Amino acid sequence: MLKKIHVKQLTLGMHIDGFCGPWMEHPFWRNHFVITDPKDIQRVLDGSILELWIDTSKGLDLAPGETSLVQTESVEAMVQELQNAKAPACDTQPTTTAAEYKRAAQICAKSKPALIAMFQEARMGKTVDAEMATQLVQEISDSVERNAGAIISLARLKDADNYTYMHSVAVCAMMVALSRQLKLDEDQTRAMGLAGLLHDLGKALMPMDVLNKPGKLTDAEFNVIKSHPSKGHKLLAESQAVDALVLDVVLHHHEKTDGSGYPERLKGDAISLFAKMGAVCDVYDAITSNRPYKNGWDPAESLKKMAEWTNGHLDPKVFQAFVKCLGIYPTGSLVRLSSGRVGVVMEQSPSSLLKPVVKVFFSTKSDMRIPPEVLDLSGPGCKEKITGREDPKFWRFKDLDELWSGMAPLSA
Numbered sequence: 551m552l553k554k555i556h557v558k559q560l561t562l563g564m565h566i567d568g569f570c571g572p573w574m575e576h577p578f579w580r581n582h583f584v585i586t587d588p589k590d591i592q593r594v595l596d597g598s599i600l601e602l603w604i605d606t607s608k609g610l611d612l613a614p615g616e617t618s619l620v621q622t623e624s625v626e627a628m629v630q631e632l633q634n635a636k637a638p639a640c641d642t643q644p645t646t647t648a649a650e651y652k653r654a655a656q657i658c659a660k661s662k663p664a665l666i667a668m669f670q671e672a673r674m675g676k677t678v679d680a681e682m683a684t685q686l687v688q689e690i691s692d693s694v695e696r697n698a699g700a701i702i703s704l705a706r707l708k709d710a711d712n713y714t715y716m717h718s719v720a721v722c723a724m725m726v727a728l729s730r731q732l733k734l735d736e737d738q739t740r741a742m743g744l745a746g747l748l749h750d751l752g753k754a755l756m757p758m759d760v761l762n763k764p765g766k767l768t769d770a771e772f773n774v775i776k777s778h779p780s781k782g783h784k785l786l787a788e789s790q791a792v793d794a795l796v797l798d799v800v801l802h803h804h805e806k807t808d809g810s811g812y813p814e815r816l817k818g819d820a821i822s823l824f825a826k827m828g829a830v831c832d833v834y835d836a837i838t839s840n841r842p843y844k845n846g847w848d849p850a851e852s853l854k855k856m857a858e859w860t861n862g863h864l865d866p867k868v869f870q871a872f873v874k875c876l877g878i879y880p881t882g883s884l885v886r887l888s889s890g891r892v893g894v895v896m897e898q899s900p901s902s903l904l905k906p907v908v909k910v911f912f913s914t915k916s917d918m919r920i921p922p923e924v925l926d927l928s929g930p931g932c933k934e935k936i937t938g939r940e941d942p943k944f945w946r947f948k949d950l951d952e953l954w955s956g957m958a959p960l961s962a
Contacts, residue, residue, distance in 0.1 A: 551606045553618035557594050560585065560602070565609025571599035573685040574656065579664035580682060584609050642695040647881065647897035647907075650693060650700035651955060657689050658705060658719055665715040665747075672754035677789040687743040690719060691726045698727040699897055703881040706835065706849075707951055710842045714753060714761075717835055722746035724831035725799075727875045728868075732827075742824060744792060745799035749828055752782025752800070764842035776812045779804055795824055803828035808862035826865040830856070830872045833864065849880035849895075850939040878903045882954055884940040884947075887925075888933075890914045892940055894954045899928035904936065909953055912945075922953065 552567060560566075565584045569576040577593040585591060594602070601619060604611075612618060664682055672678065693701045701723045708716035725746035729739040753761055756778055760771045767775065783801035786792050802816060802825035809817030811829075821829075833856060838846045847855065853873060860866040877898040879885055885908060886892050893910035905928035913920050925934055942950055951957075 551611075552603055552622050553606060553612065554601055554603050554620040555612065555618050557597075557600055557602060559612060559616060559618075560591055560594055560604075561610060561613075562586065562588065562591070563610035565605045566602055567605040567608075568603040569599050570601040570603070573682075574660065574689055575599055579660055579667065580679070581685075642692050645696045645700075647697050647699045647703070648956070650697040651704060651957060653696075654693050654701035654704045655957060657693055657701060658716065661686055661690075661719050662712065662715050665718055669714070669751070669754040672751050672785055675785075678748070678751070678786060678791045680791040683744060683747055683791075684740075687722060687726075687740065687747055690722050690747075691740070691743050694723050694726045694730075697897075698723075698730075698875060699877075699881050702727065702876070704955060704957065706838050706846070706882065707955065707957065708839060710840055713839060713841060714750065717839065718747050718750060720835040720839075721749060721828070721831045724834065724872075724875070725827060728827050728831060728872055731871045731875050732823075732868075738795065738824075741793060741795040742799070742827060745796040745824065745828060746831060748782070748786065748792065748796060749800050749803050749832060750778065750782065751785060752778035752780065755781045755785070762842070766843065776804070780813050798822055799824050799828040801825075803832050805829065806863045807865055810862070821865075823868070826868045830864050830868050833859075834872070834876075845943075848883060848939065848942050849876070850878070850883035850885070851941070853878070853880065854939075874903065877906055879906055879936060879939065881906075882951065884942050884945065884950065885936045886914070886938050886940050888935050888937050891920070891934075892945070893925070894950055896924065896954045899926065901928045905932075908934075908936075911953060912947075 554570070562585055566582065568581050575597065576599050577597055664686055668678060668683065690701060702720060705716050705720035705723060722743050725742040726739060729742045734742065756775060760767065760774050763771065779801050783797055786800060787797055801813070802821060805811035805814065805816040805821045805825060807818055807821065809815050834852060837852045837855065838849055840846045853876070856864060856869060860869050879895045881895050881897055883895045884892065885895060887908070887910065890913065891910040892912040892914060893908040895906045896909050897907045899905045899907065907924060907926045909922050909924050911919060911922045925932060927934055927936065
C-alpha cells in the first residue's frame, strides 16, 4: 500500500517512496529508501518539504489510529499525484555567474553521492536509477539556463579523487549549453544532458587499479579502458533506461572524424551530431581538469589546443558552437590587458566573445600584486582590452581559482 503522509508522521522503519517537492529541496540524493537513522528524520523535518509517500509493503505502516493524507495501491496513481502536486515554479531567470555559484555548488555537492551510488550499482550490474538521473539533469539544466558559465566553470574545480563524478556533471552541463547553442529541441536537449551524465558509466566496470592508475597506462591497460564505451552502452541498452540518442553518445563519444577513434573507428558523417557534441565536451573537461598524473590546462589554452584538433579529431562546426558557449577566454582564463595588468576571467559578456568580465590583481609594470578590481571590458567607456592569454604555470598564482570563483575545489 502506498500512502502519502505528513513529514511529522515519519518514523524509523518506514520506506520512503517519494518526496512531494523538488529534488533539490529534500536532503537526500535518492527518493526510495528505508529510514534507519533518527538523524535522517530530523533532516526531513528541518527541510521545506511537508509531505512524502511511504510504501507499507516495504517498510512500517502508520501507527494504529493515524490517518494518511492519501492512500492507493497504484504506483501510477502516486506518480500522477506527485506530478499534479503544486510545486514551486522552476526558477530559470538569468543571473550573473557570481550569483549562480552558490546554487551550482549545491547541485555539485548533491550530485556527488548520487553519481557514486549510480556507479556502484552499475558495478554490481544493477539497473540505472533513471528517475534520479533525470532529476539531476533537470537541476543542472536549470542552472545552465540561469547562467551557462557557472556550473560548467565550477565543476572544473574538482580534485583528482572527484574526477569521475564531477566530470559527469561538467559534461552534462556543457552538453545542455551546447544543445541550446545548436538550437536543438527540448527533448533532444534533455537527452544530451542525460548522455553527458551517463557517457562514462562504462568506467564503473573497469578494474579500479587501471582506472585510478596515477601514471601512464600501458598499451594493454589502455585497451582495457577503451572498452568502457561499449560496456556502458551494453549496460544501458540492457536496462532499457534511456533512449537511442543517449546510447549513441555513450557508445561513440570517443570516435574521431578521421576514423582513428574507438570503439568502431567511425569517420566523418558516420558519426552523429550528438556523438560529435559528446566528444567536444568530454575532451574539454578532461584536459582542463587536474588528474593524478597531470595538472589541467588553462581554459583558454585548452580551446587553442582543441582548435588544432578540428583537423581530424573534433568536428569544426560543433567546436565553433562550443566556443560560442564558453567564450574565446572561458571563465578561469588568465589574461594580460593592454595596461599591462594581469587578471582572471570571471564571466562572459553577452555582447562580445572578446570582452569578458575580468578581475585584475597583478601589475607587470611594478611586478607585484595590486588590489583586485573587476572590469567589464564590454562596458561603456572601458578602454582596456585583452592583448593575450597568460600561462598559469609560469605565474604560479596559488589562489587563481579562488579569485574568479571565491570557492575552493569541490573536494567535499
